[in-house]
Amino acid sequence: MATTAPELPAVPQAVPEQISPAKREFPGALVVVEGTDGSGKSTQLHLLKRWLEIGGYRIHFTEWNSSPLVKSATRRGKQRHLLTPTTFSLLHAADFADRCERQILPLLHGGYLVLADRYIYTAFARDAARGCSPHWLRNLYSFAPVPDITFYFRAPLDVAVNRITAGRPKLKYYEAGMDLGLSLDRAESFRIFQDRILNNYDQMVETDRFVLMDGTMRVNRLQKEMRALLAERVDLKRFAPKKKK
Numbered sequence: 001m002a003t004t005a006p007e008l009p010a011v012p013q014a015v016p017e018q019i020s021p022a023k024r025e026f027p028g029a030l031v032v033v034e035g036t037d038g039s040g041k042s043t044q045l046h047l048l049k050r051w052l053e054i055g056g057y058r059i060h061f062t063e064w065n066s067s068p069l070v071k072s073a074t075r076r077g078k079q080r081h082l083l084t085p086t087t088f089s090l091l092h093a094a095d096f097a098d099r100c101e102r103q104i105l106p107l108l109h110g111g112y113l114v115l116a117d118r119y120i121y122t123a124f125a126r127d128a129a130r131g132c133s134p135h136w137l138r139n140l141y142s143f144a145p146v147p148d149i150t151f152y153f154r155a156p157l158d159v160a161v162n163r164i165t166a167g168r169p170k171l172k173y174y175e176a177g178m179d180l181g182l183s184l185d186r187a188e189s190f191r192i193f194q195d196r197i198l199n200n201y202d203q204m205v206e207t208d209r210f211v212l213m214d215g216t217m218r219v220n221r222l223q224k225e226m227r228a229l230l231a232e233r234v235d236l237k238r239f240a241p242k243k244k245k
Contacts, residue, residue: 041117044213059114064095067095083174090140121204148233152211177189180193211229
């Protein structure tokens with residue numbers, strides 16, 4: 001049986017505050033996938049990416065926490081357990097800002113279809129679950145372009161948690177939310193932390209116009225649905241290879 005730490009004060013919930021869409025000044029399009037760990041979002045985006053690549057479409061892929069400029073600092077902070085919720089949030093914001101300025105915006109202006117595995121909504125869900133102010137987080141990422149479509153892959157908490165714990169020998173310290181003192185048991189802490197994140201995501205479905213996807217569906221059926229919804233929202237012909245005359 002897990003040993004539970006003393007109960008902490010309630011964490012502020014992610015306020016359902018909508019981002020004001022910025023003027024679209026670029027010919028590209030931005031496609032985002034979001035969801036808790038184990039929801040199936042990365043698998044589906046990878047399949048979509050391969051389908052588009054095979055078709056010769058102009059695409060670019062980017063993922064959360066992948067900037068070479070910031071990644072090493074984040075890794076050192078994690079290894080030494082030095083990150084507070086605020087410093088962790090700011091490091092991720094710096095990582096995103098670097099990728100936004102060097103990759104996302106230039107390629108959107110260049111007419112590319114940009115695929116993002118996690119976007120600013122990850123910060124709104126995770127960092128708020130760690131106690132950061134939802135309003136502060138919205139302001140922090142206010143420079144980010146609004147996606148053309150955001151797929152929210154939702155799987156029940158038990159399903160998502162079991163997928164992660166079954167495939168990993170040990171959960172990482174921050175991944176499990178051990179920095180929050182939710183429980184002395186790593187698996188139980190992870191479950192509590194993921195429940196908070198899931199609740200925050202659910203609050204953004206309407207306000208941030210998420211396209212809800214059933215993370216329990218068969219992989220091939222879900223991929224077919226994703227492609228159809230993308231084609232309805234984004235004119236893929238703009239990114240298709242030019243026909244030879």
